Amino acid sequence: MSPSEIDQLQKDKYYQYFQEEKFYEGIEFSKKTIKLSEKINYAKGKARGYIYIAGFLHSLGKYDEVLQYLQKAEDLTSEYGDDPALLSSLFTWYGKNYYALGFTEKSNENYNKALKEAFKLKDKKQKQKQLHFIYGNKAVNFELLQDKDSTYYYIHKAYTISPRVVEATNLTDYFITQRKNEDSAKFYLDKAESLLKKSTETFDYLVFNYMSGCYYKYKGEYSKALAFYENSLEASMRMKRPKNVMKNYKDIAEIYSSQNNVYKANEYLLKYTKLRDSLAENNIIAIQATEKKFINDEKKQNQNSNMKLYYLLGGLFLGVIIIISVLSFSHYMKNKKKDFLLTKNTAAILQQDQQVRALKKKVNESFEEVIQLAKENSPEFWGRFQEVYPEFRERILIINPNLKTSELILCAYIYLGFNTKDIAQYTFKAVQTIKNNKYNLRKRLDVPQQEDITLWMRII
Secondary structure, eight states, rough: OOHHHHHHHHHHHHHHHHHOOHHHHHHHHHHHHHHHHHHOOOOOHHHHHHHHOOOOOOOOHHHHHHHHHHHHHTHHHHHHHHHHHHHHEEEEEEEEHHHHOOHHHHHHHHHHHHHHHHOOOOHHHHHHHHHHHHHHHHHHHHHHOOOOHHHHHHHHHHHHHOOOOOHHHHHHHHHIIIIIHHHHHHHHHHHHHHHHOOOOOOOHHHHHHHHHHHHHHTTTTTHHHHHHHHHHHHHHHHTTHHHHHHHHHHHHHHHHHHTTTTHHHHHHHHHHHHHHHHHHHHHHHHHHHHHHHHHHHHHHHHHHHHHHHHHHHHHHHHHHHHHHHEEEEEEEHTTHHHHHHHHHHHHHHHEEEHHHHHHHHHHHHHHHHHHHHHHHTTTHHHHHHHHHHHTTTHHHHOOOOOOOOOHHHHHHHTTOOHHHHHHHHTTTHHHHHHHHHHHHHHHHTTTTTTSOHHHHHOOO
């Protein structure tokens, strides 16, 4: 088979197996396409096969095996590094797997890499589909981080690109859990029900029933909620999705508890506990493998840094030799070539100055990006700030773990050096409001009145 035939075969069958929930068959088929690719030494076919197997395994909850196949695909990147679709897919599945194992920061880091590659795609339909997938997953991460604004921002971006059952139910969940807005939650639940009529995917049926259960539990209509949860549980078992099964067990137990049916509540709580413990036990291997990968990645990074250092030292040594040679030669020729050397040295100084400016620009690039997002009051500001200053949020929450997201964002503005007037201007609030917020923040963080709060933020 030719490379183009393998490409088409993989893409067509992959989505077919996913829609039909034939995950094991999909794995076996992908292994066959890998063998076909090996016969003609086609790296992209092999990498795509590994990534597809990782996707099927993820749906089955086999996170340790997911990591093994993603690593195989990553090992081939030197041979397909010019393919943004493959790279974006690789980073996306790394992001999903890290999220499933509880490594939210690493998950977001990989989603950002995936987005960078997705924006390079020339095929508009393919680009929109990939962006939709990544935005939806990033929203889940920000929900875990309790960042309401970023959660809504990414869910809505995904929904705008392609209104589907999953995004509509995610928006339903957002308005139930984050905003406590029953009307908006019902609006999106009705949208999900309407979209479900056009869908043939069991997973859409699963998430719609689960979210309907959540909605009616929120309203206190427990009989309705129970019926929806049972439908979702049946679909979860049929699709062999243990995490969804576990979630349904827990919610059904809570429903029975609310109805004072202690026997049934304990029955489902026991099922939930057993499955949770089983998954946690299985995930220990995956978590250990993931941590090992982090260590190996760090070693590679250090090795690359060392190589750069060796090259730099070698370059400096060579530069010293060249400078000595030039100076000796200059001394010898100074009476005859004074003007020539002056011109040459001036050019060298200008070049060095340009290099220094370029380096300074590169160092400040991330800082300037965060500053610009702050000035625009962008929903992405808090998420990007955490990526550039990953330890800041943790240090603040050690002092007071009960800080709200809005208070953490105010801390970020202060840390970046914005004064009260600037913060008020960029966040569209009154100056007095910001003064009051800063005063309350001082009290919650126990910052002494005599200390400059900006300096205090930077040295904690």
